Amino acid sequence: MATCKHDNTVEIVQVECKPPPMPTCSNNLKPVRVLDPDGCCWHWECDCYCTGWGDPHYTTFDGLYYSYQGNCTYVLVEEVNPTVDNFGVYIDNYHCDVNDRVSCPRTLIVRHETQEVLLKTVQMMPLTVQVRVNKQAVALPYKKYGLQVYESGFKYVVDIPELGALISYDGLSFSIRLPYRLFGNNTKGQCGTCTNTTSDDCVLPSGEIISNCEVAADQWVVNDPSKPHCPHSSFTTQRPAITTAGASGTTLRKGCASPLCELIQDSLFAECHALLPPQHYYDACVFDSCLVPDSGLECISLQTYAALCAREGVCIDWRSHTHGACSVTCPSHREYRACGPAEEPTCESSSSQQNSTSLEGCFCPEGTVNYAPGFDVCVEFCGCVGPDNVPRKFGEHFEFDCKDCVCLEGGRGIICQPKTCRQKPLSQCEEDGTYLVTEVDPADTCCHVTSCKCNASLCKENPPTCSLGFELKSEMVAGRCCPSYSCGKWGPGARGRGGPRAGAGRVLSEAGYELVEAPGECCMKCEQTHCIINRHNIQYILKPGEIKQDPTNNCTFLSCVKINNHLISSLSDITCPDFDPSIPRNETRAHCSTIPITKRISHSGCTKLVTMNYCSGSCGTFAMYSAEAQALDHRCSCCKEERTSQRKVMLDCAHGSSLNYTYTHIESCRCQDTTCELLPTENSASRRHRRSTPRALGP
Structure with a gap:
């Protein structure tokens, strides 16, 4: 202490601090030493x-x-x-x-x-x-x-x-x-x-x-x-x-207290009794165990009293005396200690920072240390710990979050660079039905791989059209995306290459179809050989070139022709015009015009009834004497197509399939001049007469 004397003289006298008497704190805790405001002496406070x-x-x-x-x-x-x-x-x-x-x-x-x-x-x-x-x-x-x-x-x-x-x-x-x-x-x-x-x-x-x-x-x-x-x-x-x-x-009933409460007043805590009277904590333990029995609340009174004792410097391993009633479970990487450090040492702390106070808790096992505050990781060596909570040694290289990392001493500790993937992505897929897809590489989940995947709906190859009596078959072949198509025999008679030949085939084939030899093939194939005409619930089977009169109508003829290996069936109606004596005619027929006709078109085993036109009628072909020319005047004309168009029709095939087919349709007809030839011979006239006169033909 400094005292100002006369003549600007300052006397410095050391202050004598007498230790004050230690008071008794009403809360039974030890009083603490507190410096006086002048910073020289101290006093006790509770x-x-x-x-x-x-x-x-x-x-x-x-x-x-x-x-x-x-x-x-x-x-x-x-x-x-x-x-x-x-x-x-x-x-x-x-x-x-x-x-x-x-x-x-x-x-x-x-x-x-x-x-x-x-x-x-x-x-x-x-x-x-x-x-x-x-x-x-x-x-x-x-x-x-x-x-x-x-x-x-x-x-x-x-x-x-x-x-x-x-x-x-x-x-x-x-x-x-x-x-x-x-x-x-x-x-x-x-x-x-x-x-x-x-x-x-x-x-x-x-x-x-x-x-x-x-x-x-x-x-x-x-x-x-x-x-x-x-x-x-x-x-x-x-x-x-x-x-x-x-x-x-x-008011509590007698004998309801848990035996655990007796531990507070037992010799187990005897060292602490002198520092901290146990009565309040014993009363609380009895209260809880009686009011809420079998709840474990009595353990809280024991825990609270033990924590206060530890604060006063008396650490007691009391849980081991409860026979498991007040046990605690620590995480697998930690162990329970009744008297552990209040501040657990870490790789970042020094021995001078350690607090001497003890308390219970879950701590790192002996031989390990907590890595750092905020890291629940116990390590044997102080290196690096990343977000994966895995300890690393200085200089250790590792992979994390698809990055190549290294643990370095100093600085930020862990340095990472993006992982490099080696595969070059594909630009396109060559095989039909495949498409590009990018996905995680199963061998290295940090990288992506681009490959060609199969989607059969993307296949551009059209399946072939099978002949009548054969069915389309598809087969998935290993190593190929799109199905492989082939035509196989259809029906109960189909037995493969070792199946029946012509004899059994004729029995199984439909009317108008026959088994015929197929050049270069082992087995015969089913092919349409006759025209099939359904009329008035009657089915007519005609060979190519055959003409048959409708038994219900003498002026209707059914015919079958084969043109370019295609069977065409026709239905012809003959009409008789009114007679006009003022017009010279060489035959009693209608004037040239289009006449509708229903024909069956057959192609590649597929058929369809189609209504089309043909040209028919009189065109005034005659021979007459000309006074001016003093000779016979011949005039010849023919009923021919005037205008045509190409029409498409969908033919019906076996097993519900269909086939596009194009044919020539006559839009209009007219008489067109032609060269008059010599009079036909008798045989020719006879043939012409047959064409213009209805005649019943045998089947």
Whole structure:
């Protein structure tokens, strides 16, 4: 200490700091040493420490114990006179038993300045806690704007270094530790007043102090839109009976307590009893096991007491004494330890950074170390760990996410380049019916291969037309995309190359068809050899060149001709014109005109009845004496086609198939002059007479 003397003389005297007597903290925790404002000496303070666990049970900042089963959202702590912008801790409780008699914590909410942190239990078995900041999920460790969130053992911790505040949550219990120098005599809520005395912990929002904390706790409800049954102005649960501070209004039956509760008062925790009285935690264990038996809630009281003992430096492996009733399961790459480090060492941490505090949790096995904060990877050596969570040694080359990577010491650690694929893509497919397709290479899923795939619907080859008596057959040949076509025998008589020949074929063939020799073929083939005419439900079979009179009409003739190896059947009607004596005629026939006729066209085993025209009629061919020429005047004309067109018809084939066929159709006829020849001979006249006179012909 410096003292100003006369004549500008300054005397420096060392300040003597006398150790102050150690106080007794009402919450039974050890007091902490705090520097005086001048920074020379120090004094003792009792930090504010509030906990909640089970269904739930509370100890206030000053150590007052009570149970409260509200199922709304409540204020745990806020400042009476705000010195920190928007600071507060809140708890969301819900009924966690089928009878709605007890409550459990579901979400712990921490507000600090512009950030709101939610630690929410989303699954109990196995325990899963989700961390959200300003309604957005975040990864741990999280650090922003003077606030940190990280994992420590089984707990999720919110750390605000500038306030010295530590808030932890593990799904079924919470703890809030605040420095007395910043929050002493300036807190309100279900956690009490932090004055190092329990007499004023049961305080109402109005500031009134009452004797029952359960009644006071009911008043610290927060407006939560998701809980419309929890208004500000009314109680959220039935008012419990008025009791003195620290007592409970619930009467428990005798002998209902779980034997596990006895462990808290047993010699197992004897070393901790002197540091932290176990009675509150024993009472909570009995309460939970009696009110909600076989729920496992008694394990939470044991866990909470053991955690406080570990904080005081006494670590106890208590779970091994519960015979599996309170066991925990760790991930396969980690192992359970009752007394692990509060800050697990990593490849990035140094020994000087290690915290001596012990706690239980799932830790990396002996001989391994956690790679880095935020990486749940235990490694034997400190190299690189990529997004695949696989540890790599420095200098190791590997492939990840279709990239060629290498682990390097320093810098970003892992450097990756796009993987190079060697195959050159095809430009087109040559085989009929195939198309280009690009797909993942099964041998290397990082690369794509282009190949030709088969789609039979794209085949351009047309199947052949099979002759009558044969059917089209298709066969898929290995190594070929499109089917291979062939014509095979059809019908019950088809027996392949060793089948019957002409004898059996005539029996099986249809009328008008016969088996004929096929040059160069082993077997005979079925071919149409006669014209087939169906008229008035009667079928007529005519050979080529044969003419037959219709037995029902003497002026109708049926005929069959073979032209260019095609069979053409015809039906001819002869009409007789009225006689006109003023017009010289060489025969009594109608004038030249088109006459419709129905004929059957046959081609390649396919047939069709077609109505077409032919030219017929008188054209005035005569011989007459001419006085001017003093000779006979011959005039000869012929009834011939005047205009024709090419028409198409679809012929019907066997088995329902069809065939396009083109024929010449006569559109109109007229008499055309021609050279007059000598008079026909008698035989010729006889033949002409037969053509113009209807005559019944034999079949």
